[in-house]
Amino acid sequence: MADDRTRVRVEVEGRVLVLTSLEKVMFPGTGMTKAEVVGYYREVAPAILPQLKNRPVTRLRFPHGVTEQSFFEKNLPSGAPSWVRRVTLVSPHSRRADELVTYPLIDDVAGLVWLGQLGALELHVPQWRVTGDGTTDDEAAAARRQRGADRVVIDLDPGAPAGLHECAQAALLVRDVLAGAGLTDVVPVTSGSKGLQLYAMLPTPTDPEQTREMAKTIADHLQAEHPELVLSSMAKQARSGKVFLDWSQNVAAKTTICPYSLRGKKDSPFAAAPRTWAEIEEGAADEIALDQLTPRQVLDRLDSLGDILNAS
Incomplete structure (x- = not known):
């Protein structure tokens, strides 16, 4: 007590x-x-x-x-x-x-x-x-009535030794595919853990089964096009050096870390943080340009950049 x-x-x-x-x-x-x-x-x-x-x-x-x-x-x-x-x-x-x-x-x-x-x-x-x-x-x-999903989320999970650099490269590929599907309001969010998520906003609420299938189709397509970088299979033994595009986060029963939430990591406090596409592009080009953000950095960015996600 x-x-x-x-x-x-x-x-x-x-x-x-x-x-x-x-x-x-x-x-x-x-x-x-x-x-x-x-x-x-x-x-x-x-x-x-x-x-x-x-x-x-x-x-x-x-x-x-x-x-x-x-x-x-x-x-x-x-x-x-x-x-x-x-x-x-x-x-x-x-x-x-x-x-x-x-x-x-x-x-x-x-x-x-x-x-x-x-x-x-x-x-x-x-x-x-x-x-x-x-x-x-x-x-x-x-x-008790659930609305349909208002967004599609694709979780980019790197398998060591891959990290945020590889996630950023994969994120650019996902962005292009989403744009081809008419989804251009997409915000990247570093997770505060290992990888990042992409949030694609939907114009109307959609059945989560449809958003899950959409995300899986994107993951399967990119694995076929870029097998050296992207993985759509959940088999953990195949993830080394690749980025797993976790499409299952769109299942109605699944949850994802809320943007701006803290993460309970043992090394240092980090938070899930919306990022600009310029940052993702820089992270894709430079191995050390992109990192997870501390709570103080998240608050400082809100002061200087505003709320990237809610402004989308």
Whole structure:
């Protein structure tokens, strides 16, 4: 139990929260504390909240920091504030209609601060949103209706010794194929881990089965055209030195790291960060030009470049 002296009552946009253990070091490699995690999510809120809006949030929690045990959490935990929006859906991996999961829907700064207090460093979301807002029984029922996917995401996962340099080269190939399919609103996002994702915005909500097939067709095509660089197979033994185009992230039951989310990596804190195509082109030409970004770099870029993803 946290020492009472570490308990702090804060008011965030009219919501009162009790924060504890703010001095706890979450990233020993740099000394980043829980207070700094909460501070990051407060600062990045204007950019990350549009990405979270009406998307059920699965959290990767690190209660005692990134070097200790972590766990994925889908259900809203007991003791969650009553004001946290929520939606109840059939469990994505269940074959029965009565196996339900109640997810949080995070749409305000207070919700982000609450997640930071829980040690929820990583926020993962699907490529679709729900309707309704889940604040009353009637609205909760409406919120069970899933909209179609509003984007196609292709996850570029490098197999060592390949890295971001090879991911950038593959990203340019994917961009050209997407453009040929009429999808020109495409934003690259370095994942904060090893690779990057490409988000192609769809003009109208689309059945996730169709977006999955679209992504798989692109991956299969590029593997056939560039077998030395691109892989569409999930076989891990074949990934060495290549970039796996993970088309499966578009399945309705799958989630992807939310843009602007922190990553719970043991070396240093990084965040998923939208990038410009100029950066990707430079990274494709130069082996050391592209790197993952720290939370501070993400916030500085928002100040200087604005919100690349939400402006698209």
